[in-house]
Amino acid sequence: MTAASTPPCGPRTARPARRLSGLLAAAPDKSVSHRAMMFSALAAGTSRITNLLESADVMATARAVAALGARVHRDSPGVWTVTGDGRWSSPAAPLDLGNAGTGVRLLMGAAARFDLEAVFTGDASLSSRPMARVLDPLAAMGARSDSRNGRLPARLFGSSRLQPIDYAPPVASAQVKSAILLAGLGAQGETIVREAHATRGHTETMGPLYGADMDAEPDGAGGLTVRVRGGRTLTPHDLAVPGDPSSAAFAIAAALVTPDSAVTLTGVMDNPARSGLYAVLREMGADLVITPAGACAGERLVDLSARSGMLTGIEIGESRAPSMIDEYPILAVIAAFAQGVTVMKGLAELRAKESDRLAASAAMLSANGVRVELGADYLVVHGCGAGGAPGGGRVETHHDHRLAMSGLVLGLGAREPVTVDDVAMIATSYPGFFGDMAQLGAQIT
Numbered sequence: 477m478t479a480a481s482t483p484p485c486g487p488r489t490a491r492p493a494r495r496l497s498g499l500l501a502a503a504p505d506k507s508v509s510h511r512a513m514m515f516s517a518l519a520a521g522t523s524r525i526t527n528l529l530e531s532a533d534v535m536a537t538a539r540a541v542a543a544l545g546a547r548v549h550r551d552s553p554g555v556w557t558v559t560g561d562g563r564w565s566s567p568a569a570p571l572d573l574g575n576a577g578t579g580v581r582l583l584m585g586a587a588a589r590f591d592l593e594a595v596f597t598g599d600a601s602l603s604s605r606p607m608a609r610v611l612d613p614l615a616a617m618g619a620r621s622d623s624r625n626g627r628l629p630a631r632l633f634g635s636s637r638l639q640p641i642d643y644a645p646p647v648a649s650a651q652v653k654s655a656i657l658l659a660g661l662g663a664q665g666e667t668i669v670r671e672a673h674a675t676r677g678h679t680e681t682m683g684p685l686y687g688a689d690m691d692a693e694p695d696g697a698g699g700l701t702v703r704v705r706g707g708r709t710l711t712p713h714d715l716a717v718p719g720d721p722s723s724a725a726f727a728i729a730a731a732l733v734t735p736d737s738a739v740t741l742t743g744v745m746d747n748p749a750r751s752g753l754y755a756v757l758r759e760m761g762a763d764l765v766i767t768p769a770g771a772c773a774g775e776r777l778v779d780l781s782a783r784s785g786m787l788t789g790i791e792i793g794e795s796r797a798p799s800m801i802d803e804y805p806i807l808a809v810i811a812a813f814a815q816g817v818t819v820m821k822g823l824a825e826l827r828a829k830e831s832d833r834l835a836a837s838a839a840m841l842s843a844n845g846v847r848v849e850l851g852a853d854y855l856v857v858h859g860c861g862a863g864g865a866p867g868g869g870r871v872e873t874h875h876d877h878r879l880a881m882s883g884l885v886l887g888l889g890a891r892e893p894v895t896v897d898d899v900a901m902i903a904t905s906y907p908g909f910f911g912d913m914a915q916l917g918a919q920i921t
C-alpha cells in the first residue's frame with residue numbers, strides 16, 4: 477500500500493486571473509472513497525475499487541482497515557483491491573486517522589460490532605472535534621469506550637453482541653448516521669436512524685451493493701428513516717467512485733467569479749443531499765449547465781459547465797444546510813462577488829468542522845475587504861457587485877483544506893492577490909487541486 481507523493485505546503489498566493497477555461501474530470505469523491513474502503517474491508521472476499529480518491533484522509537482509512545485485518549493493495553493509480561474475511565480484530569497499535577472526521581467516526585461504528593479493542597487518534601484538529609455524538613449511541617448499542625471528554629484519543633471496546641437501537645441524532649450528521657448503521661450491520665435485530673433533515677445517503681446506497689440488508693425511506697418533508705437488519709455477512713463488490721461535488725465546487729466557483737471564464741467538470745456525483753450549492757448558484761443567477769452523464773456506485777453523474785457572470789445575493793435557509801454543509805466557505809467567496817446581500821442561516825455545525833468554518837469564513841472575507849455580519853449560527857455577506865472583491869489580504873486557514881482552497885479562489889477573482897497561510901491540508905481531500913487549477917490557467921505561486 478502506498479500513498480500519493482509529497483503534497484505542497486506553506487503559504488501560496490493566488491493572483492487575479494482572466495479567462496479561466498478548460499475541461500476537467502472531477503476529482504473522486506471523498507465520502508464515497510472512505511465508505512468503499514470500509515465496506516470492502518468488511519466483506520468476505522476481494523473487492524476492487526477504481527477511481528479511489530488517493531487523498532491523505534482516505535489513505536488514513538486504508539491504513540486503518542489494514543490494521544484491523546483487511547488486505548489492502550494499490551494495483552495502479554486509483555485502482556485498489558481490498559480483501560476481507562468478514563471479521564475485524566484488535567489492531568496492534570493506535571489507529572491514527574489524521575484529519576479525517578469521516579474516517580474516524582465511521583470506523584468507530586464499523587469496528588464496534590467486533591470483539592476487539594482499538595484506540596483511535598488524530599491530528600490536533602480532529603482531536604478537538606466532538607466524538608460523543610458517535611460514541612454515545614454506540615455505547616447504547618453495547619460498545620463501551622473511554623475518551624478524553626468525548627474527544628480523541630478514544631479507546632473503543634467492540635462487541636459481537638450489539639443491541640439494535642432506534643435513534644434520532646440530535647445533529648444533522650451523515651457521519652453519525654453512518655457510524656450507527658455500520659455498527660447495526662452486526663446488531664441482533666433492526667437498527668433504525670431517524671433524520672429530521674436527510675443527510676448524504678452514501679452509506680445506505682452502498683450498503684446493499686455489498687449485500688447489507690438496509691433501506692432508506694424519505695418522510696416527504698425532508699426527513700429520512702434508515703433501517704439496517706444485522707447479521708448478514710457482507711459480500712465483495714467492484715465499484716467505481718464518482719466525482720466529488722464538493723471538490724468540483726472550487727473550479728466552478730473560480731469560473732463564476734473570474735471574468736470571461738468557462739469551465740466544465742465531468743463525472744460529478746449528482747445527489748440531492750450533496751448538490752445544494754448548485755441549486756443555490758442557479759437561484760443566484762449563475763450560468764450553470766447541468767447535463768446527465770450516466771451513473772456509478774449507485775449514484776447519478778452529471779457534467780457541470782459554468783460561465784462567469786454577475787450573480788445576485790439570496791437568503792439560504794437552515795433546512796438547506798445538510799445538502800451543502802461543506803460548501804459554505806466557497807459559497808461565502810462567491811457571495812462576495814454577487815450584487816446584493818447573501819444570508820446563510822442554520823450554520824452552527826460549521827463550528828465543529830476541521831476548523832470553526834463559520835468564524836474563519838467571515839475572517840477570510842473581512843481580511844480581503846468584504847463586509848460580513850457573523851452570528852452564532854449565521855453569516856451575512858455584502859456582495860461587492862460589479863467592482864469585484866478587493867482582495868489583497870492574507871487568509872488564516874486554521875489548517876482547514878476547504879478554507880485554503882476557498883481563499884485561493886477568492887484571489888483568482890479579486891482585484892488584488894490573496895495569500896493563504898498554508899496549503900498543506902488541501903491534500904486531505906483534493907490532492908489534484910493545484911494541477912487542476914493550473915490547467916484552467918490559474919496562477920497560484
Ligand code: S3P
Pocket residue numbers: 506507508578648649650651652654676801802825
Ligand atoms: C461527511 C459528512 C459531513 C461532511 C464531511 C463528510 C460524510 O460531516 O461535512 O465532509 O462523508 O459522511 P457531518 O456528518 O459531521 O455533517
